[in-house]
Amino acid sequence: MLARARTEATAAAMGRDEELLVSKAAGLGFPGFVRAVAYWSQLADPDGGEDKAAKQADARRFHLSQGFEGTWLGDLVLDPVSGAIVDTALRRITDELFDADWSEAKARVGEHVGAGDLRRTPAQRRADALVEMAVRSGMAPAGGRRPEPLFTVLVGWESFAGPMCELANGSVVTPGTVAGWLDRAWAERVVFDTPSRVIDVGETRRLFTGALRRAIEVRDRECFEDSCDVPAEWCEVDHIEPWAAGGRTTEANGRLACGFHNRARHRRPERPPRR
Template identity: 30%
Template sequence: MPFATSLRESVEGLTALDALDVDASDLAASVGRLDDDTVRTLIAHAGRVAREIGVLQAVLAGVAAQRSSRERGSGGLSAETGHRTPVEMIQATTGITRAEATRAVRVGEALMGSGDAGWHGALDRLLYDGALSSAQYGAILTGLGDPPTLGCAAAWARGAERLAGEADQWSVEQLTAQARTLRDMLDPAGAEERFARRFERRSFRLWTDGEGFSRGSMVFDDEMGPWMRSVLDAALRPRRGGPRFMTDAERAEAAALVDDARSNEQLSYDVLVDVLRAGALATAKDVFGAREPGVRVIVTEAPRDGLGRHGATGIVEDGGSALPGSVVDRAHCTGGRIRIEVDAAGTPLAVGRDERLFTRAQRVALAARDGGCLWPGCERPPSYCEAHHSVPWSEGGRTDTDEGVLLCRFHHLLLHNNGWRIERVEAGFVLHAPPGSGREPVPLRSKSPLRWLWDPPPDRAGWRTAGVHARAS
């Protein structure tokens, strides 16, 4: 279908509703009187229009970039209007942010430069067909980067298609992170080099501002960033909706933290200062309370490279960022490891009905498989999740990992209180809306980068394996 025809139909579908045929100043009040289903329909229509406009903006940005090349000098399209770059011109003309203008130019340059011949040709077609927004396209393109060699182009292309097929379950920021992690899994040698370059950029700066306040700024490397986040999470988890199932002592400590008069920022400051002051002299409980912080790194069994380093890229359990094999080896020395056996479909250990609650080992296995709360669109990591029985314990359900799923506290309560249901099927788990809602069942997809181990891209069938290691540091 011609682009203009598709855009026209999308706009007509959006404007067919009488509630929008009002003055702009009355729009909010008019839409506010609509029922919930109509609002959801309008959001979907507006999204389609926004996607098509985004494609047009990206193509225009690509043309502007081509016509603003250095070779054209002062005769370039941007320079003729007094702008140094096409990014500046687009930003000034449209009123969007610099980041949005930069993304539009990057996407446009990719579209103008590759066509079907580039490794992301299939990605281009998905953008043109409306299956991807320009922001999602840019996230995948930025996260994956260019293949290190021409021989890797096919793997990059298949990885890009796979990410595009899952884009609807991620925010743009999460999709970028997923693409980066996939890049490092496809290119372990490159992951070592990228880690080293980012490690060199680590820094801490302390200064006094004009009002006499001492201020600090820190850039973390890829290993210590997740560790520091785990330190703060350990201190603030009860305030942020952490799991409810804990001992009486832990529950009392959590309640005291919730009632604490300090803000989250003040608590974070106090925790960081306590860590620095206590150093190695204090026990973890003295500083962190009920839960000791730590970063669990999950990695597959793999042969070592020519330098003796672990040959696979490790994945941080909370957040899914990648760490190279050399860091995994060091974590193994300092923190030990837990072995998890999974079958070819990714199903971990089974325990049965002997226990009502899932054990620590099972929760580690569920974290490796699910990567966080399985509810569509939820961003909660495994440490904020509770294990849910797909078949209720009271109805004979088993405390087995192949029947359990991770859900954050909010979605766990929503499921039990509002009539939602999760069913175990051959291909995984399916979420059913409350009876009478008329909504179709939604397949639940793993949010762990390790999902490619048991459902790998076509060119990486060798990833299928029966075991992974979880390493704690």
């Protein structure tokens, strides 16, 4: 990562910051380090970052061609924003298909159903999800409202902890990349009083929904387990102090948990909550 980040334009800054970056490499997990280097590169060479983003966008391609026995073969390369849009739509449908397969397997096998009982492999489900996406595109009325948000980008207020400009899935993007989408985007503002605390929305509700849910998603961005990178879009918002034990539905008592870690926690209620 560091060798790739060192270019003619960043060489001087790398000489100054190499020790700092190596200490980040030692202290952060891999996705966190990739983000740290991306932000460092943006600061060290803002124009270079935009050039690279433009090259990534220019390199986009998609081939779908029919093989000689009638099957179809595909191959694609997408820039980070376009890829996140496709990935989000495809995963939403793949998750629906997974739920359907799980119910079907449970009805067939009973309570002890496992991944091996599912009638489709993950690759088969993705293929079916792509076909379903094509079918649904034909159902959309002409001139219908486009789904929002297509993707979520987190843009920071520089005074907190340096620059921030990343997709909700953790990919760092350049400000120029985001600017290109602004005519088709809507913006929402979430106010933090420290980098890790969103100003309390403060209502007593059973479920984390609406602005409160968004505040926690934008604050945490991934599952609360340190070793888990599941992004906010695929997490549930969990009460740190359980609702049943009097825990409130507030920003301070909410956290993101992937399905696995949310369920794991409820199987072991004796385990004290983190934080």
